[in-house]
Structures are given as structure tokens and as C-alpha cells.
Amino acid sequence: MPLQWSHVDWTSVGEEATRDLQQLLRIDSSNPPGNEVEAADFVAERLREDGLEPTILTSAPDRVNVITRIEGSEDLAPLLLSAHLDVVPAHEDNWRYPPFAGERKEGFLWGRGAIDMKNMVVMSMWMMKLIKRMGQPKRTVIFAAVADEEAGCHYGSHWLVDHHPDQIRAGYMISELGGFTLHLMGKRFYPIQVAEKGQVELLMRTRGTKGHGSMPKRRSSNTKLAEAIAKIGKTKLPRHMIPIQQHFLNEVSNHLPFPANKLFPLLGTPLGEQLMRILPDEQSEPLDANMRNTVAATVLEAGGKGERNVIPGESRAWLDARIIPGQQPEDVIRELRAVIGDEPELEILDAQLPVWIDDYQDDLFGLMCEAIRRHDPEGIPVPYLLPGFTDAKAYNRLGIRCYGFAPLQLPKDVSFSGLFHNVNERIPVDGFQWGLKTLADVVTSFAGAR
Ligand SMILES: [Zn+2]
Structure with missing residues (x-):
């Protein structure tokens, strides 16, 4: 039976x-x-x-x-x-x-x-x-x-x-x-x-003049890489809201007490950008990740092993970029260029769409x-x-x-x-x-x- x-x-x-x-x-x-x-x-x-x-x-x-x-x-x-x-x-x-x-x-x-x-x-x-x-x-x-x-x-x-x-x-x-x-x-x-975001793995490369550690180079590959990474870490890319994100904010806020129920849906609006600044990092970071393309530098590589007095000619960083549904790998690269400028070389290693x-x-x-x-x-x-x-x-x-x-x-x-x-x-x-x-x-x- x-x-x-x-x-x-x-x-x-x-x-x-x-x-x-x-x-x-x-x-x-x-x-x-x-x-x-x-x-x-x-x-x-x-x-x-x-x-x-x-x-x-x-x-x-x-x-x-x-x-x-x-x-x-x-x-x-x-x-x-x-x-x-x-x-x-x-x-x-x-x-x-x-x-x-x-x-x-x-x-x-x-x-x-x-x-x-x-x-x-x-x-x-x-x-x-x-x-x-x-x-x-x-x-x-x-x-x-x-x-x-x-x-x-x-x-x-x-x-x-x-x-x-x-x-x-x-x-x-x-x-x-x-x-x-x-x-x-x-x-x-x-x-x-x-829904889930897409992932784009990028290799960022900078080049400079090789030299001896006793005579620093103003534009070494390491300096350029460090500058680019600092900019990436400090800059939020533009927002891309899709209906699913707003549904999430609305549904959640329907069940929250005042004043959270009034403030929470606003996070999805342009005003939300200001509101986000007053939230502690552990609350704003996941929300931010859900509303924009993001880029995180994960692995850095420069200099030869043990060559502590050699200024390398090339430095590399692996970037983990995540893109919002509807966005393409080119979109995040364009946004990234606006932050780091034209000099660092960028290569797409892998791309998985949202x-x-x-x-x-x-x-x-x-x-x-x-x-x-x-x-x-x-x-x-x-x-x-x-x-x-x-x-x-x-x-x-x-x-x-x-x-x-x-x-x-x-x-x-x-x-x-x-x-x-x-x-x-x-x-x-x-x-x-x-x-x-x-x-x-x-x-x-x-x-x-x-
Ligand atoms: Zn799993």
C-alpha cells in the first residue's frame, strides 16, 4: 500500500x-x-x-x-x-x-x-x-x-x-x-x-620600473597597485536596484515596529544612501552588497621570494567582482575604471552571470x-x-x-x-x-x- x-x-x-x-x-x-x-x-x-x-x-x-x-x-x-x-x-x-x-x-x-x-x-x-x-x-x-x-x-x-x-x-x-x-x-x-549575483574574477596588473630597494621609484608597480586597491576598498560603486530587492525591503518592513518599518523601505531609495552611512558596518555591508556591483581585492602578488631589496617591475591583484542581476561583466569593469583610472591592466579570468x-x-x-x-x-x-x-x-x-x-x-x-x-x-x-x-x-x- x-x-x-x-x-x-x-x-x-x-x-x-x-x-x-x-x-x-x-x-x-x-x-x-x-x-x-x-x-x-x-x-x-x-x-x-x-x-x-x-x-x-x-x-x-x-x-x-x-x-x-x-x-x-x-x-x-x-x-x-x-x-x-x-x-x-x-x-x-x-x-x-x-x-x-x-x-x-x-x-x-x-x-x-x-x-x-x-x-x-x-x-x-x-x-x-x-x-x-x-x-x-x-x-x-x-x-x-x-x-x-x-x-x-x-x-x-x-x-x-x-x-x-x-x-x-x-x-x-x-x-x-x-x-x-x-x-x-x-x-x-x-x-x-x-536571485543571485554573478561573479567576475579579474586579474589587475600594474607595471613600473624595476630597481634597487636603496633608490625608491616614485611610480613603482607596488605603489600603483596599492593606490588602486585603496581606491577600490574605499569607493562604493553605483547602485542598481531591481524589484526583488525592493520587495525584500518592503516585506521585511511590513513586520517591523515603528520607526524601522518607515526607515527600512527607504534604504532602497536614493535617500537610503544617506541612511546607510549611519548604520554600523556589519549592517550596511550586507545591504550594500545586495544593491550594487562590488569588487574585493583578495590575493596580492608582487616581488620575488626573499628579494627584499629588489623593487619589482610588475604587481598583481586578484579581484573578486560580483554583479547585480541584469548587469554584465563589462558593466562592472566600466565602473571599476571610473575608480582606478586607465592605467592598471584588467583581465577577465572567469565570468559567471547572475x-x-x-x-x-x-x-x-x-x-x-x-x-x-x-x-x-x-x-x-x-x-x-x-x-x-x-x-x-x-x-x-x-x-x-x-x-x-x-x-x-x-x-x-x-x-x-x-x-x-x-x-x-x-x-x-x-x-x-x-x-x-x-x-x-x-x-x-x-x-x-x-
Ligand atoms: Zn553550499
Whole structure:
């Protein structure tokens, strides 16, 4: 007999999924170097236990992707669930519990990948198991557990789009980075990602006359580079507001007390530029990142190793530029030129375009909002633009509508962004189990599995 939604035993499913996450956290899939084989085998094995037939696709030695499909009975645009198996490296020193031990302590599961994003690997895996138990859904559902997100998706989602597009072609995609609790002025918001910025990697090079350290050169390459970097660090590029950002500000402010409810929407207007100046950096920086193209100098290189008395002839800086939906790499370069002038050479090393859904308020988004409100009656779903980077960059190339919704309920004293790629990454067990049920509510409804 197919499983009925109302008969799902959420306590036992939640505990089983928690143990799965614990085991997955014990598998070190750090990237670099990147090796997803063991994690992929674990996921594939768990799917097979429910009679599912995962396909393992190898993109390079030790780099694998697992694709699982449940065919729907009707001609509806498929839903793709995607989660990356790799994690950023962790150095044990400052962790309260070792990063690859999967300890369950103090109400949390501790470990690298707990929120980024082995939780979603396990949740997506469970979506497939539950749908399979419920019988054939109306809509086709695909789960891609992918490699290499943390190093640019070359062996994961981008590779799948290039080499196996038919395995993952879908109308909709759900992945990171949204659905977590954002505590703000006593309210619980749940940002749902409907857009993300693009990324342009640039190499900036300056040249000057080489010489001896005893006779300084006024226009050395190092001086020029330092001047350019200081200007970049101190200058805000022009604003580019798109409707999604204003929706976010409006929705949030609807639920804030006076005077925040009046001031917050103004942040999106030209007056907001003045308001932003009175906010502390930790509040204005994320808002700024969401309203303009940004450029950060990340890696600097100049001078030969140990050549402490030689003035180098060339200096280099790697720039990490992020662009707002609708902007092109040339746009940020033009804005950057206005800051640094014409002399420093700029070279585009890589460019990944922004991703966004203009008309995001569709049935799937509606189901996400309803599920948040049903499972957290005080929860307030809000659309938002992610300044960062996800696998959506790849799937967007197939025209898939990409949402970030990996539901996770967090207590007030735990900040999502504070845990991200940080020491003591951890997930509250009850918040994870809450997320599992909330995601299942959305996915089984949208798939027509109940
Ligand atoms: Zn991630």
C-alpha cells in the first residue's frame, strides 16, 4: 500500500534522517582536493534501499555525481532537487568537536557541511524516498547530488549541464541558499532565494620600473597597485536596484515596529544612501552588497621570494567582482575604471552571470510561503537576492527556474551566515527535522505525490 501523507511518522523519519546526516558528516569530502566518491556511494546506497535506481556519473577521477529520477504520470515541467556533496576544508584546531566526527551534542549535529549543505543532501534524498513510498507522482522529480560546488562547479553542475543536460533538464530547481530563520528585531523571517549575483574574477596588473630597494621609484608597480586597491576598498560603486530587492525591503518592513518599518523601505531609495552611512558596518555591508556591483581585492602578488631589496617591475591583484542581476561583466569593469583610472591592466579570468526569476511569485513559491507559515505560524517568508554563488549558476544555463529553499529553523543565538564556512559549523537537530518536514510539504505537494 502506498504511504499516505497523513500516515508519515515524522518522529522516526526525522531520527533516521538525522542518523543519515551524522554518517554523511563523518565522510570527509573536502574540496580542495575534492573527492565525493564515498559520500556519493552512501547516498546511492540509501536510495537503492527504497528501490530507487541512482545513476553515478564520473566527471573526473574521484569526482562523481549521483542522479536519481522518479518519472511522473503527467506532462508537467520536472522538478530538480540539487545539493552538493563537497564541503570547504576544515582545520581542527578551533572546533569544539572535530569537524568530521558527526558528533551529536548539545542539541546539535556538529561538522563541516552541517548547513552547507549535507543537510540538504539528506533532505533531498529523503524527498525521493518518501515520494517513492507514496507511489507515482504526477510530476517528474529528479535529485542531483553533485560534486565540486565549492570550487566553481566544474566537475559538478556545470559538467552535468555540458555533458548530460537531459538527465537534469527541468522546469524548476530547489537547492541552497534560503529557507533558514533570520532573526530581526524579534521577528522570524525566512528568506527564499529567487536571485543571485554573478561573479567576475579579474586579474589587475600594474607595471613600473624595476630597481634597487636603496633608490625608491616614485611610480613603482607596488605603489600603483596599492593606490588602486585603496581606491577600490574605499569607493562604493553605483547602485542598481531591481524589484526583488525592493520587495525584500518592503516585506521585511511590513513586520517591523515603528520607526524601522518607515526607515527600512527607504534604504532602497536614493535617500537610503544617506541612511546607510549611519548604520554600523556589519549592517550596511550586507545591504550594500545586495544593491550594487562590488569588487574585493583578495590575493596580492608582487616581488620575488626573499628579494627584499629588489623593487619589482610588475604587481598583481586578484579581484573578486560580483554583479547585480541584469548587469554584465563589462558593466562592472566600466565602473571599476571610473575608480582606478586607465592605467592598471584588467583581465577577465572567469565570468559567471547572475541568476534571477523576475516573476518569482509562481505556484512553487506560493507553496514555499504556505509551508513556512504552516510549520512556523510566526514565520515570515520573504524573497531575496543572494550576494554569493550556488549551483544555480549552472542550471540557469538550461533556463531552469532556480530557487534557494533548504528549510532550517535556527534558534535566536545561532546566525546562519555566522556558521557558513566557519569553525563550529553545526545544525540544531530539531531545526533540521523541522526543515525536513517543511520541505516534504512543499515537494510532495508540488510533485503531486499525495
Ligand atoms: Zn553550499
